[in-house]
Amino acid sequence: MSRVLVAPPIAHGLVGRTDLPIPAWLFGWGAAVVLVVSFVALAVLWPRPRLERAPERRVLQVPAWLEVPCGVIGVALFALVVYAGLEGTQVDTANLAPTFIYVLFWVGLLPLQVLLGDVFALFNPWRAVGRAAGWVSRRMAGDGVPEPMPYPDWLGRWPAAIGILCFAWLELVSTSRSDPSTLAVLALAYAAVQLIGMSLYGVRAWERRGDAFAVYFELFARLSPLRWERGTLYVRPPLAGVTSLTPVPGTVALLCVMIGSTTFDGFSNGPVWSDIAPELASVITDLGVGQATALQIAFTIGLLAVVGAVALLYRLGAAGMRTVAPEHETGELARRFVHTLTPIALAYLVAHYFSLLAFQGQALGYLASNPLGRTLAEGDTGWLGTADWGIDYTWVGAEAIWYVQVGALVAGHVAGLVLAHDRALSVFDRAREATRSQYWMLVVMVAFTSLGLWLLSAQ
Numbered sequence: 078m079s080r081v082l083v084a085p086p087i088a089h090g091l092v093g094r095t096d097l098p099i100p101a102w103l104f105g106w107g108a109a110v111v112l113v114v115s116f117v118a119l120a121v122l123w124p125r126p127r128l129e130r131a132p133e134r135r136v137l138q139v140p141a142w143l144e145v146p147c148g149v150i151g152v153a154l155f156a157l158v159v160y161a162g163l164e165g166t167q168v169d170t171a172n173l174a175p176t177f178i179y180v181l182f183w184v185g186l187l188p189l190q191v192l193l194g195d196v197f198a199l200f201n202p203w204r205a206v207g208r209a210a211g212w213v214s215r216r217m218a219g220d221g222v223p224e225p226m227p228y229p230d231w232l233g234r235w236p237a238a239i240g241i242l243c244f245a246w247l248e249l250v251s252t253s254r255s256d257p258s259t260l261a262v263l264a265l266a267y268a269a270v271q272l273i274g275m276s277l278y279g280v281r282a283w284e285r286r287g288d289a290f291a292v293y294f295e296l297f298a299r300l301s302p303l304r305w306e307r308g309t310l311y312v313r314p315p316l317a318g319v320t321s322l323t324p325v326p327g328t329v330a331l332l333c334v335m336i337g338s339t340t341f342d343g344f345s346n347g348p349v350w351s352d353i354a355p356e357l358a359s360v361i362t363d364l365g366v367g368q369a370t371a372l373q374i375a376f377t378i379g380l381l382a383v384v385g386a387v388a389l390l391y392r393l394g395a396a397g398m399r400t401v402a403p404e405h406e407t408g409e410l411a412r413r414f415v416h417t418l419t420p421i422a423l424a425y426l427v428a429h430y431f432s433l434l435a436f437q438g439q440a441l442g443y444l445a446s447n448p449l450g451r452t453l454a455e456g457d458t459g460w461l462g463t464a465d466w467g468i469d470y471t472w473v474g475a476e477a478i479w480y481v482q483v484g485a486l487v488a489g490h491v492a493g494l495v496l497a498h499d500r501a502l503s504v505f506d507r508a509r510e511a512t513r514s515q516y517w518m519l520v521v522m523v524a525f526t527s528l529g530l531w532l533l534s535a536q
Contacts, residue, residue, distance in 0.1 A: 108487050108526045115491045116519050119498040120512045128499045131317035137310035144308070148205025155202035155264070161448040162261025169255035170440070171450030178260055179248065180437050184430045187297055191423065194305050195298035201291055203268050204284055207275035225279035228286060233326030236274070238334050240267075240289025242384070245338035249345065250376040252369065292331070296322070296419055300492075316492060319419050320500065324412035332418040333391060336525075337384030339425040343532035344383060345376065354379065390524060391418065397517030402505055413504060417496040417518070421525055424489020428482040428529055435473050442466040479533070486529040490522045497522075 154177075162174035169175045189196045198204065214222045253259040274283040284291045298304075299318035304311045322328070344350050354375050361371035395411035443466045444450075446459025458464045497518040501511035 151200035165449030235327035
């Protein structure tokens with residue numbers, strides 16, 4: 078089978094089509110009805126918290142030393158991607174780096190995190206290097222190794238929020254988004270920042286707060302029924318893990334960035350932004366800015382505006398809850414319910430990137446055998462014998478993709494409602510008061526669902 082190259086991996090977009098299985102408005106009404114029915118069912122059948130402080134059960138113990146080979150694999154993969162980006166062809170579709178970063182790493186890890194727990198932590202390359210460096214330092218200097226500084230409480234998850242926003246800017250705005258050498262250099266720079274943070278505040282503290290990707294993937298792992306802790310596997314109810322999310326500074330911003338950046342990715346591929354962007358870029362060009370730079374500035378403004386709109390919508394929901402219980406501050410309610418945005422962020426990611434993973438993910442078959450994208454001799458099938466593999470665009474149809482996308486959106490928002498209702502029963506004194514407070518969260522969930530469905534149908 079001859080190899081078939083696809084569009085650059087950064088050309089995400091939601092799968093666009095005009096032949097939807099049934100009218101988009103009908104899906105919208107159907108999704109709203111599902112959310113309302115779920116809300117009523119929760120009010121009637123869920124009278125007390127079930128996920129808050131849910132018990133865990135230990136089911137498996139594995140040797141702690143297994144983390145070492147996992148870390149080595151993570152470092153080796155990181156080194157391979159960087160080497161491919163620097164030394165391989167600069168054709169993005171033929172080089173391993175762009176597809177690995179945008180497809181396997183950014184998207185492909187998500188189902189593993191939700192199903193198996195925090196898999197990324199086991200293979201996190203900078204954590205492995207940081208731990209190894211600490212071990213060597215202790216062996217050589219003993220008690221002479223200084224203790225790490227306390228991680229500042231005010232810093233919270235702000236480094237992670239800023240890091241994810243920067244990655245979103247690279248993916249959605251930068252003209253060098255798919256340039257292999259640029260991605261390799263940025264990967265090295267990111268690793269250097271992580272190692273500096275770990276040396277200052279300790280590996281564990283920085284990993285939990287400052288490492289953008291570690292925090293990002295760990296959030297989704299909290300939705301999993303499995304939790305790994307020092308070689309021990311625990312089982313818990315699905316969604317229960319996210320209720321223990323500590324709402325430190327920057328947590329609300331992080332979730333809003335996660336939802337807002339994915340929203341802008343879909344919005345920027347639609348007709349509305351196609352009309353707005355040139356006009357905005359033209360205004361910026363009139364100020365003496367070059368056309369290419371002006372377009373990047375316009376996209377940056379759009380990205381920040383959509384993230385801000387998501388934050389405003391969530392803030393309005395929290396303010397609405399305060400009308401039921403004025404003794405709670407709006408900021409306090411926003412922080413205490415922020416974990417409910419986690420399944421929504423996952424739903425948007427699945428709806429937006431499923432088609433990318435389904436098709437562009439197959440490119441890893443031939444890229445694994447020829448990661449540098451070198452021209453191969455006739456009959457040479459590369460390291461693994463898969464360099465002549467192609468991409469099958471027929472294994473899943475447009476209609477099936479649409480159903481997966483809509484199902485993910487509805488399921489994610491129902492999960493958000495479940496988490497919000499469960500938390501409300503803990504925050505408010507009376508069940509009736511808790512239910513009334515969630516009218517506002519129901520509006521927020523319906524708004525997010527409608528927005529997601531509009532983005533799907535507007536491509």
